[in-house]
Amino acid sequence: MLTTYDGPPVPPNTIPDFSALSHDLAAHGYSPVETGYGQTASGMVWAAVRTDMPNVSAAMWDWWFGWHSAESARYKLWHPDAHLYAGISVDKTGHAVPDRAKYVGNISYVDEYVGPKLQQLAIAFLDPQDHGFDVPAGHTVIFGRVGSSVAPVDLGWLAHQVRPVPGGCEMRSRFYLNHYRLHSPDLVRAAQAISRGASVDAADLVLGTDLARDLLLHCGQEMHHLAQFLPDLYREFANT
Numbered sequence: 001m002l003t004t005y006d007g008p009p010v011p012p013n014t015i016p017d018f019s020a021l022s023h024d025l026a027a028h029g030y031s032p033v034e035t036g037y038g039q040t041a042s043g044m045v046w047a048a049v050r051t052d053m054p055n056v057s058a059a060m061w062d063w064w065f066g067w068h069s070a071e072s073a074r075y076k077l078w079h080p081d082a083h084l085y086a087g088i089s090v091d092k093t094g095h096a097v098p099d100r101a102k103y104v105g106n107i108s109y110v111d112e113y114v115g116p117k118l119q120q121l122a123i124a125f126l127d128p129q130d131h132g133f134d135v136p137a138g139h140t141v142i143f144g145r146v147g148s149s150v151a152p153v154d155l156g157w158l159a160h161q162v163r164p165v166p167g168g169c170e171m172r173s174r175f176y177l178n179h180y181r182l183h184s185p186d187l188v189r190a191a192q193a194i195s196r197g198a199s200v201d202a203a204d205l206v207l208g209t210d211l212a213r214d215l216l217l218h219c220g221q222e223m224h225h226l227a228q229f230l231p232d233l234y235r236e237f238a239n240t
Helices: 002-006 018-024 058-070 072-078 187-195 209-237
Strands: 036-039 045-054 083-088 107-114 117-126 140-148 153-165 168-182
Touching: 002 209, 018 153, 018 168, 036 209, 045 153, 045 209, 058 072, 058 083, 058 140, 058 153, 058 168, 058 209, 072 083, 072 209, 107 187, 107 209, 168 209
Parallel strands: none
Antiparallel strands: 036 045, 045 168, 083 107, 107 117, 117 140, 140 153, 153 168
16 A cells, blocks of 8 residues: 555556446456556546455445444544544434435535545435446445535545455445536535634645545555454444
């Protein structure tokens, strides 16, 4: 991971097109670049990270994404140095619904440092199967539209595929940013974000390979860290 972080961006012609994301994260096989960062010829910022997770299952990750966003303290477990705040549009942690239904169709609001810069994000989680992903039993795909929690602008996409391997699972993460569209403003959430100390800067909406590089390291750190204790956390809290 550190070798990749310290190295140069991958050539643009090695980055799969965003339209091929569901094929890139197919249920079987690997891509030529599983961990790297760069920028496409069209200007999209891209990062990919593969993380081994012994003793972890896809079900644990669906539970985690349905559980952690309701409280900042839970979110901070994931990356104690970088994660500051988490809230969710509708708290379904106490609802008698499958774990995936607690975050799919919901919006997570997070404040986190990616590299030296504070990011205040609104991540709308979508049903991956509605977007062409194959999700067999024992797998999961966490798919979301990444937007600003201050400005009514979507910045791009994230996807985390979790699939079983001997002894646990592996996560294959992808980020495509500088892929813009507008979303309906949430003035209450924007005001709350600003009250937490937002630095509203239009330059934050134009992302470069420095952000992709920092995102690669951030993702690798948080996924590896949480995987170390997720099985114990799941056993203690998943049925409470």
